[in-house]
Amino acid sequence: MARYHIETYGCTSNRGESRAIESALRDAGHYRVDGPEEADVAIMNTCTVVEKTERNMLRRAKELAAETADLIITGCMALAQGNDFREEGIDAQILHWDDVPAAVTNGECPTPGPGVEPVLDGVVGILPIARGCMSNCSYCITKFATGRVDSPSVDENVEKARALVHAGAKELRITGQDTGVYGWDNGDRKLPELLDRICTEIDGEFRVRVGMANPGGVHGIRDELAAVFARHDKLYNFIHAPVQSGSDEVLEHMRRQHRVDKFREIVETFDRELDYWTLSTDFIVGYPTETDADHERSMELLREVRPEKVNVTRFSKRPGTDAADLKGLGGTLKKERSKEMSEAKMDIVAAAYDEMVGTERDVLVVEEGTGDSVKCRDEAYRQIIVQNATEHGLEPGDFARVTVTAHQTVYAFAEPVEAQPEPREPTAA
Missing domain, CATH: 2.40.50.140 (Nucleic acid-binding proteins)
Structure with a gap:
């Protein structure tokens, strides 16, 4: 799990956002340390009010960039004046605050707390549909905490969803370590059936967002799943399928259960079925066996599929994982590759929003x-x-x-x- 350091500047809204970031990080098994020198990643939640404040933010960001391996900058100044940090040569990811937890996770599956009980937060209902995953990724430590997938029945999850809607939920977030393998432990792939029944059997006006689903699980149900999305307006046209690398060799070393062609086929299927949708994906930059050619393949894939939401994470070792025994790449090289991919990502995402x-x-x-x-x-x-x-x-x-x-x-x-x-x-x- 990652060690993180977080600093918050500004108003109560910023402090609330930092609490939400920390809550998500703790749920994923990460833990806070006292200073940036001890941290795998530092998070700076910025403020912008007057010029003096902006100068202080830039000064502190430079200090943090020198003191920690990875720096994430979020908050008001990051979003309103992100170019100021880049023009100062500060090596950091500039992210919206609710994208920060995913960027810290090093490609690992999300890890909610014990149990799979739903939660209502304002008008958002969070429904964990299963616990555990079917993967054995070489870099991931969360599998030690969650084990193999354990899926409650479709009937049980539909009733939980119904209860959330009746309690006031207007957005249902379907979550899990890997939603695409829901039902595999019971001998079948149940995600399309679950989504179809939630949309057809529950009265009321609400929307449904499907959480992370690894390409290895989605590929086998891609046609059925895309058809369900096309059939129901209640479903957000959004999938989060983390590819992690554009190189088949690196994916094999990572022990991912897909290859690049399968990821492409998923994208092609949703492109065929949906006129307007969002592809969210993740890339791990600087895996120990990643060569310059491997990195370029990732860049080519990013430019080809042009995902509207991208999480770029620099690889960091997790104790007890197989990847931790590999000789790592230098920090400078990882930063250079991360910077190149992050800049390309921002251009792609900006173009998608500009079209809107x-x-x-x-x-x-x-x-x-x-x-x-x-x-x-x-x-x-x-x-x-x-x-x-x-x-x-x-x-x-x-x-x-x-x-x-x-x-x-x-x-x-x-x-x-x-x-x-x-x-x-x-x-x-």
Whole structure:
């Protein structure tokens, strides 16, 4: 598990975001250390109010970059003025705060706490559908904590989902170490059936997001799964399938249960079935056996499939894993490869959000944002911010139609579409 150090600057909103980051990291088995020198990764949650504050943020970021192996910068200044850090030559990942936990995980499966009980957080219902996974990745330590997959029945999970919706959930997040292998322990692949039944058997207006599913599990159900997505508007058109490398040799060394051609086939299937969807994937940069040619294959795959959401993680050793016994690559080389991939990623993601500008989207308001704003998700689970929410009468749980007006690389801004007045009947002369 990763050792992390986190520093938070600014308002209560930033402190709340840092608490959410830490909660997710603790749930995934990572632990906090006292200083950046002891940490595998440092997280800096920034503030931007006046010029003096900005100078202090840049100074501290430089210090942290020199003191720790990996630095992640999030918060207001990171999102509003991310280029300032790059122009200062600060080697860091610039991320939205809710992308930070995934970037820390080193490609490991998410690891929720004991049990698979659902949780309602505001209007978001979190439904773990199973525990454990079917993989044996050489770099992953979470398998020691979770074991093989253990899947409750479809009936049981549908009833849990129904209870969450009846309790007020407007967004159901289907989670697990690997949702794509749900049901494998019982001799069948049940994820498409579960999603279909949640969408058809539960009354109410809500949306469903499917959590991480490794390509090895998704590939065998890709046609059926994509057809379920195409059939149901309640499902966000979003999949998170972490490829981890564009090199088959590296995937073999990682003991991943897929190869690049299978990942491509998954993408092609969803491209065929869905006009507008989001591909989220992960890359591990600097695995000990990764050559320059392997890294270039990853870059080529990134440019080819152009995922709208990408988590880039520099490899770090986890005690007790097989990969920990391998001779690692130098930190400078890993940083260089990470920087190249992160820059390409930002260009790809920015282009995807730029294409949204001027379009209308149906969104669900998921949570409150900074100041008088709300965070929304459109049908492809892309994040859209609506400002002056009180003026527009929007709050978490509302559905709305909006026009996208601008973007900030990893999220968009929008204004609600004004309802047109009903035509009036002509009056007699």
